[in-house]
Amino acid sequence: MVQCVDAAANIAYRRGETRCLYSAFVAAGPGGVVCRGTMATLQKIKDIEDELARTQVNKATMGHICRLKSRLAKLKRELLLESTKASGGGGGGEGFDVARTGDARVAMIGFPSVGKSTLFSKLTETESEVAAYEFTTLTAIPSNIFYRGAKIQLIDLPGIIEGAKEGRGRGRQVIAVARSCDLIMIVLDATKPVVHKRIIERELEGFGIRLGKQRPRIAVRRKDRGGVTLTTLFQGPASHLDLELCRTICQEYRCPNAEIVLKEDATPDDLIDVLEGNRVYVPVLYVLNKIDATSMEELELYDRLEDYVPISGHLGWNLDGLLEEMWKKLDLIRIYTKPKGEIPDYDAPIVLRNAPEHCTVRALCRRIHKSLLDQMRYAWVWGSSVKFSPQKVGADHVLQDEDVVQIVKS
Numbered sequence: 385m386v387q388c389v390d391a392a393a394n395i396a397y398r399r400g401e402t403r404c405l406y407s408a409f410v411a412a413g414p415g416g417v418v419c420r421g422t423m424a425t426l427q428k429i430k431d432i433e434d435e436l437a438r439t440q441v442n443k444a445t446m447g448h449i450c451r452l453k454s455r456l457a458k459l460k461r462e463l464l465l466e467s468t469k470a471s472g473g474g475g476g477g478e479g480f481d482v483a484r485t486g487d488a489r490v491a492m493i494g495f496p497s498v499g500k501s502t503l504f505s506k507l508t509e510t511e512s513e514v515a516a517y518e519f520t521t522l523t524a525i526p527s528n529i530f531y532r533g534a535k536i537q538l539i540d541l542p543g544i545i546e547g548a549k550e551g552r553g554r555g556r557q558v559i560a561v562a563r564s565c566d567l568i569m570i571v572l573d574a575t576k577p578v579v580h581k582r583i584i585e586r587e588l589e590g591f592g593i594r595l596g597k598q599r600p601r602i603a604v605r606r607k608d609r610g611g612v613t614l615t616t617l618f619q620g621p622a623s624h625l626d627l628e629l630c631r632t633i634c635q636e637y638r639c640p641n642a643e644i645v646l647k648e649d650a651t652p653d654d655l656i657d658v659l660e661g662n663r664v665y666v667p668v669l670y671v672l673n674k675i676d677a678t679s680m681e682e683l684e685l686y687d688r689l690e691d692y693v694p695i696s697g698h699l700g701w702n703l704d705g706l707l708e709e710m711w712k713k714l715d716l717i718r719i720y721t722k723p724k725g726e727i728p729d730y731d732a733p734i735v736l737r738n739a740p741e742h743c744t745v746r747a748l749c750r751r752i753h754k755s756l757l758d759q760m761r762y763a764w765v766w767g768s769s770v771k772f773s774p775q776k777v778g779a780d781h782v783l784q785d786e787d788v789v790q791i792v793k794s
């Protein structure tokens with residue numbers, strides 16, 4: 385099914401039936417002006433993409449494919465730079481200035497009129513204008529969702545297709561917000577073609593966002609001499625990358641000497657991402673809206689997609705399910721602090737990211753107060769992260785969801 389969607393998107397994309405959003409967004413700066421340099425870069429990108437589509441994938445062509453992919457990544461980077469220059473440097477008033485608040489940030493990305501604002505108004509205390517015409521929402525609108533004691537910032541955004549074409553859209557700004565998020569909700573309209581999913585993914589990928597992927601576990605150390613070396617630090621043979629391909633890719637990046645260490649069975653695309661260096665890895669949730677207006681048969685098309693939640697924003701169907709999935713994807717933990725001799729305040733947890741370096745007692749202290757860590761002697765912990773409750777732990781102890789912590793100061 386997923387491959388099917390991809391194939392359909394690719395065919396449509398090649399035939400030019402659906403605009404290459406990525407190019408359109410970048411090319412059409414504010415006012416839809418496309419400069420000549422940008423046009424040249426766009427043409428080069430198209431030529432390489434055409435060549436890639438024509439090239440059969442096999443062992444003999446892999447080197448050539450890797451070279452093309454590296455060039456494509458570089459051209460896309462140039463395109464972004466050009467468009468930033470064309471729009472006056474990017475730092476000025478062009479972007480959406482949304483201050484980060486709360487424990488996590490979630491953005492809604494989608495085509496116009498898929499129902500983003502309808503859903504936003506249902507999930508938050510803020511009303512965002514809803515209408516049947518496209519481009520009702522023209523800027524970024526932040527609000528909060530209070531869920532399981534956490535405060536989550538939700539951002540409603542303009543739709544991202546036709547606007548670029550007409551010079552009205554703010555695709556680049558929209559995607560810049562997406563890059564800064566802890567979770568991207570791609571909102572899809574169940575009554576529209578499934579291929580829309582892939583088009584939006586392409587746009588985000590073109591801007592260096594990697595959806596639902598972990599950062600590749602590849603270490604690259606540039607050196608002065610010695611050529612390119614490759615070490616693999618995982619079980620089994622590397623099935624995508626060998627020394628020759630690494631050399632080819634490194635050559636494209638003017639990096640003839642480098643020590644490459646693969647800690648997983650990474651692909652050429654992964655290595656290019658690491659060499660490019662400006663990628664962000666963001667979890668994704670596909671929100672299939674307007675299921676009230678579609679048939680069961682159509683819905684079944686989506687059934688095998690991963691990470692998708694069917695809803696009706698308008699009728700309020702499955703919003704609880706959506707919040708639950710959002711919570712899972714954000715992967716946060718709640719810690720209740722307990723002053724000595726008192727019961728913990730279960731309504732006001734401290735919310736931490738569930739990654740080893742982010743959910744230690746040390747991270748908790750830093751979050752409460754700058755100087756707390758210096759004053760702490762040890763901590764008492766009740767909950768699933770300890771064998772005995774309470775247990776005495778140090779700053780390195782890794783906490784788990786719903787632990788209760790009492791910091792003992794000197």
Ligand SMILES: Nc1nc2c(ncn2[C@@H]2O[C@H](COP(=O)(O)OP(=O)(O)OP(=O)(O)O)[C@@H](O)[C@H]2O)c(=O)[nH]1
Nearest residue numbers: 496497498499500501502515519520521543697698
């Ligand atoms: N049938 C149905 N219609 C919906 C649903 N959600 C939204 N709509 C309708 O879809 C239209 C667009 O809704 P909006 O919330 O403005 O969509 P949007 O994605 O914010 O649109 P832009 O801001 O223009 O990009 C409106 O007419 C809504 O009433 C839904 O769950 N079911």
Ligand SMILES: [K+]
Nearest residue numbers: 497515517520
């Ligand atoms: K609308």
Ligand SMILES: [Mg+2]
Nearest residue numbers: 500501520521
């Ligand atoms: Mg809207």
